[in-house]
Amino acid sequence: MRKKVIAGNWKMNKVLSEATAFVDDVVGKVPNSDQVEAIVCAPFPYLSSLVEKTNGTKLRVAAQNMHFEENGAFTGEVSPAMLQDLGVTHVVLGHSERREYFAETDETVNKKTHAAFKHDLTPIVCVGETLEQREANQTMDHVATQVKKALEGLSDEQVANTIIAYEPIWAIGTGKTASSEDANEVCAQIRQVIKEVTTEDTAEKVVIQYGGSVKPSNIDELLATSDIDGALVGGASLEAESFLQLVEAGTK
Numbered sequence: 292m293r294k295k296v297i298a299g300n301w302k303m304n305k306v307l308s309e310a311t312a313f314v315d316d317v318v319g320k321v322p323n324s325d326q327v328e329a330i331v332c333a334p335f336p337y338l339s340s341l342v343e344k345t346n347g348t349k350l351r352v353a354a355q356n357m358h359f360e361e362n363g364a365f366t367g368e369v370s371p372a373m374l375q376d377l378g379v380t381h382v383v384l385g386h387s388e389r390r391e392y393f394a395e396t397d398e399t400v401n402k403k404t405h406a407a408f409k410h411d412l413t414p415i416v417c418v419g420e421t422l423e424q425r426e427a428n429q430t431m432d433h434v435a436t437q438v439k440k441a442l443e444g445l446s447d448e449q450v451a452n453t454i455i456a457y458e459p460i461w462a463i464g465t466g467k468t469a470s471s472e473d474a475n476e477v478c479a480q481i482r483q484v485i486k487e488v489t490t491e492d493t494a495e496k497v498v499i500q501y502g503g504s505v506k507p508s509n510i511d512e513l514l515a516t517s518d519i520d521g522a523l524v525g526g527a528s529l530e531a532e533s534f535l536q537l538v539e540a541g542t543k
């Protein structure tokens with residue numbers, strides 16, 4: 292059985308004192324369960340302190356992005372080696388906000404996915420359609436292309452260890468959640484696409500999260516479906532209590 296992965300993506304929020312207070316509050320309360328993995332995806336400046344605070348605990352720390360190159364003249368960027376060196380375990384790649392505002396493409400996401408594995412980082416690859424694409428019945432074609440391109444060239448073992456986050460763009464930060472049936476249908480089709488490019492066994496191992504206005508009041512329904520294995524949560528992950536409720540939902 293796949294474990295549930297609940298990741299709180301803080302995006303560009305919190306100052307250092309707020310970030311550390313959150314982790315101090317949460318770290319001892321993360322359920323000691325093998326069924327759920329809890330991750331905070333924090334801004335770059337806090338990664339070092341948070342990794343130190345969470346060392347030896349059940350709470351993992353992720354970056355929200357990285358460059359695919361090892362090093363070089365890329366002012367303002369952060370390399371996979373830097374994240375690995377800090378002790379970060381996961382990295383969010385291809386979030387729709389990176390695709391929309393920072394020119395992230397399927398090609399750069401693919402390069403970053405390879406770079407993540409090279410540095411022992413678990414990639415959380417985000418995919419999802421716009422409202423226009425959904426209304427034009429293009430959701431599955433679009434998402435399938437994003438998934439296939441992101442995974443291109445990976446070994447079956449690497450694919451099995453990739454986390455996919457299905458986030459319909461129209462549901463992010465809007466309060467509009469995809470119904471659990473609709474979200475699960477897309478997640479099941481994503482698994483089917485992975486099956487086609489790898490093996491059934493590999494596809495069954497892939498953790499597929501849903502993201503988009505997930506909160507304590509709707510997470511149970513989402514996690515009760517066949518193919519949603521967790522959540523990538525923005526707004527509702529910013530408060531410790533709400534984040535812990537989301538993680539708790541993963542143990543049921």
Ligand SMILES: O=C[C@H](O)COP(=O)(O)O
Binds near residue numbers: 300386503523527
């Ligand atoms: O990475 C998280 C997603 O963009 C979802 O954000 P949200 O929970 O605020 O809708």
